[in-house]
Amino acid sequence: MSESQFVMHEGDFLAIQKVIDPLLKNARARGVFVVDRVGQLIRQTGEMSNLDTTSLASLTAGCVAATGGLAQLLGEEEFPTHVHQGERDSLHMTLVGGRGILVVVFDQRSSLGLVRLRARKASTQLATIFEAIKKKCEAEGPGNGKTFADISDDEIDNLFSD
């Protein structure tokens, strides 16, 4: 394993929620999503409950990975923000430390300038939270009495008995 397990508890999610709820309001956004760079949705807020968030997360990660590859070709380390402007909705993505991506969806009720301003501060706060989670995961280390350390082959087989 090149990277430690990523384990998140209720408190971690609440900490993230406390950043994205105000961001949603202050940026006058339609939706705010926190996605991990591997393509999993971590947390969301806003009015877009019908959106296919699993697809959103995977495609966001793919998009960031691809533009990150382009950045490296140009000798840049990364492109820390990405903007996609549409006719109705626009997307603003900010990289959060090495781990996360902050996605803000907004329409004409807001503006790119406002979103950029608010997202910058929120992403710094999120980076601190991610860093703390990472430290915690590393400190806990592998195997000491956690949920899956002693799963049996039978339990795994049961998952597939259909």
Place this chain on the structure above:
Amino acid sequence: MSFINYAAREINCKIVYYGPGLCGKTTNLQYVYARTNPDLKGKMISLATETERTLFFDFLPLALGEIRGFKARFHLYTVPGQVFYDASRKLILKGVDGAVFVADSQEERMEANIESLENLQTNLIEHGLELGKIPWVMQYNKRDLPNVTPIEEMRRQLNPTGVPEFEACATTGEGVFETLKATAKGVLSDLRKVGA
């Protein structure tokens, strides 16, 4: 690395289907998608060219049941097989928890299989991973065709360490779920090692 969410009680794992161009990776996912209960699957995404060749990846989210009260969710990805898409392949391996190598059994594809398997090893190393250290499974696909390499020969060339292996015909679905289940099992067994 798998992502364990104690709030939603979910384990999320990433499985990547690797192999040379046209070996049947996308067909594997399409079969899984077609045969999975709608409650258990999300939308399948294919980022493909007009001629339906994979350009970046295919993606299929699946729920495979519960373990210790946690929903086991698997994200299946395929890579584009053509040699010149190497940069994309590398990106898709980020955070991989388990892999399926889909080998094309046709005699004339043996070299392409070997090259692709070596490419997988090289690209894993760039992520600080190794084929010997992640769970993976070998699938000998297209066994229905007349001009296939004998299994013993394929094993000798592609699976000398004896990881779990399956003969398959992805178009009819033979071996497809067996391959996936073995990989998922490997990934879950690995949770013990890393002790989440």
